[in-house]
Amino acid sequence: MNNIQIIDGGVTAAKGFVAGGVYTGVKSERNDLGMIKSEVLAKAAAVFTQSKTAAAPVQVSKEHIADGFAQGILVNSGNANACIGQQGLKDAKTLADLAAKGIDCASNHILVASTGIIGIPLPMDLITKGFQQLPSLLSPSGNDDFAEAMMTTDTFTKQIAVTFKINGKKVTVGGASKGSGMIHPNMATMLGFITTDIAIDGKLLNDALKKSVDHSFNMITVDGDTSTNDTVFVLANGMAENQEVIVEGPELELFQKALTKVCVYLAKAIVRDGEGATKLVTVEIVGAGTFEHAKKAGFAVAASNLVKTAMFGEDPNWGRIMAALGYSGADIREEKIDIFIGGEAVVKKGIGINFDEKRLKEHLKNKEIILSIALNMGDATATVWTCDLSYDYVKINGEYHT
Amino acid sequence: MNNIQIIDGGVTAAKGFVAGGVYTGVKSERNDLGMIKSEVLAKAAAVFTQSKTAAAPVQVSKEHIADGFAQGILVNSGNANACIGQQGLKDAKTLADLAAKGIDCASNHILVASTGIIGIPLPMDLITKGFQQLPSLLSPSGNDDFAEAMMTTDTFTKQIAVTFKINGKKVTVGGASKGSGMIHPNMATMLGFITTDIAIDGKLLNDALKKSVDHSFNMITVDGDTSTNDTVFVLANGMAENQEVIVEGPELELFQKALTKVCVYLAKAIVRDGEGATKLVTVEIVGAGTFEHAKKAGFAVAASNLVKTAMFGEDPNWGRIMAALGYSGADIREEKIDIFIGGEAVVKKGIGINFDEKRLKEHLKNKEIILSIALNMGDATATVWTCDLSYDYVKINGEYHT
Helix, strand or coil, rough: CCCCCCCCCCCCCCEEEEEEECCCCCCCCCEEEEEEEEEEEEEEEEECCCCCCCHHHHHHHHHHHHEEEEEEEEEEECCCCCCHHHHHHHHHHHHHHHHHHHHHHHHHHHHEEEECCCCCCCCHHHHHHCCCCCHCHHHECCCHHHHHCCCCCCCCCCEEEEEEEEEEECCCCCEEEEEECCCCCCCCCCCEEEEEEEEEEEHCCCCCHHHHHHHHHHEEEECCCCCCCCEEEECCCCCCCCCCECCCCCCHHHHHHHHHHHHHHHHHHHHHHCCCCEEEEEEEEEEECHHHHHHHHHHHHHHCCHHHHHHHHHCCCCCHHHHHHHHHHHHHHHHCCCEECEEEEEEECCCCCCCHHHHHHCCCCCCCCEEEEEEECEEEEECCCCCCHHHHHHHHHHCCCC | CCCCEEEEECCCCCCCCCEEEEEECCCCCCCCCEEEEEEEEEEEEEEEECCCEEEEEEHHHHHCCHHHHHHHHEEEEEEECCCHHHHHHHHHHHHHHHHHHHCEEEEEEEEEEEEEEEECCCHHHHHHHHHHHHHHHHHHCCCCHHHHHCCCCCCCCCCEEEEEEEECEEEEEECCCCCCCCCCCCCCCCCEEEEECCCHHHHHHHHHHHHHCCCCHHHHHHHCCCCCCCCEEECCCCCCCCCCCCCHHHHHHHHHHHHHHHHHHHHHHHHCCCCCCCCCCEEEEEEEEHHHHHHHHHHHHCCCHHEEEHHHCCCCCCCHHHHHHHHHHCCCCCCCCCCEEEEEEEEEEEECCCCHHHHHHHEEEECEEEEEEEECCCCCEEEEEEECHHHHHHHHHCCCCC
């Protein structure tokens, strides 16, 4: 019984997790402060932005997660708490203290995350005041309120949960995310929060998260800009009461598969909701010499403004794909490349071939477009997800005024 | 008398160069085939695209320039002769043979360049027929016809010429370019052609071109996409009769300065004419540890879709600049960064400061915007030029159909 089943819910689907969200007034009329709490202290792991201008909450959470444990997560939207020096660190710590008191745990067992405007201090009066009612609102059905509380220009909440069994015990993994890449003006940031009741060794949890993120959140691009606040957290509280996973083997593999499924779903949802996006574009690279080469090739195609505008225009412009592969830095040979759009071959051995234009145009009208590229250099593969580049992207980002 | 003076003209300004252009019918109603001829065999140097899907003319020109000499250049627009396998190489060689016969020189002393649609064989019948009258049209006043013959989506010709003196002898450097990055659909490619009558050692000429290109054509970005056909050529025919420059020293420095002036002008003209561009944006990085770090920082800012849309929207959005610096990979420290927009300080030591919003908004209305970033890490500098990202970029690239 190795199946992984998708079930309703998000960050509260796993045993022993409650969540909630409140409106503090930092931004418009939606929830803007959310919290997750585990009944018991949980193993914790994280992947953070590589940015050298990483925001204050990233720096504070790095400190707090150093011991591998956490019990609560506090996230605010509307203000990124980034690029404001020492004040930012102080405010992020104050929020962690506040949350710790609220759920009665140590401050360093609180992880914090922020998303929103860069360069303006957090409106601490609003947030601390708004926070007061939050601990009492945390509940097993609070996942929607939580998912809403971290939205910025997102147009829908992004949640998923899956279950599977380890030695007869039901294990659940759930999560929520917000996007999408650098999107609205300073409304930066991709955030992902994953909760699970699996009992697992901390190092294995950490490795599993990195692996899943490498094949999901690290494989999407909306506009190529990386944010100051990007963060993915996972909490594992062990309440599924499975025999603790402490070595590699089928149990770990199954968990890895479930975790990747959750991460890929949440990552793709971010791209689908990219600013001004009208289409989700999947770029599949097969036959690369190594995963790194496959990833380079995939990202060059997925991040190309010319490819993205062609997808918006529903044009099977393989010349732009070839050009992007050419400058990708990946190890390729032009005369070996095959390109398929929606399964229809358009390039064979580096040369354009006649294709069924009508069938291709039909595929390009879809909300989801698949570009498959066979490099024929080896066995490695990579899949990158992106969206098209539309007038609305320019509108959203060009008309915004600080 | 070390001044470098700008004079009228382009690739025929230097002694002993003639040029021209004709309409062969490969594209609409403008000239689409151009040629430059030097009266005598000239020293030649080139910088080519780094793309692994480099077009056939790039491959053929690499062979032909290997001995360091050339006497003629043939360029066609409307078709890039790229991604069509062996046929492309054959056609590029045929064109070189044709041009060689036309001006009575050896085939390997002809350099070829193409720009236009990728993946479709050159219409050789049209080109060979149209070529017939070209040799007889070459003239000292043919620079405009030549400059027009290589245009694709360019909206104006790009030409400049400068003179200076070496030991009393007048030396001239002239050039023409077309843009802009990857632009119209498959109408890829940046091309640059420079002619000079200086007498100079071949290796020094080669080094000088690389240096000038590194600070001009290699410092511009329109949409980050690199083409299959990008090429810059320089021919130096020695007809200025200066004492040949064979060692480093003030004469070489003066020539380097003149060559860079020509290259920077031609490169900036390409950006100014970028697809849908309404503004030229200059990103100046000062105080970097090394030139490479300065370049990385500059390109991250210049290539950011978010910065580019902010410039289009005339918004002083320094948060997007900080975010781009953060993920640039350059060695930076947030707390050391100062940012100026149009000379007005907006960030000091990594933190946003109050600025004269009215004055700043006035600057942002200009056709040319200057973003200056002091990293305060060292002494190295770099300047990168880009354009804004407008609705018209999406329109031009999204509505084009192959």
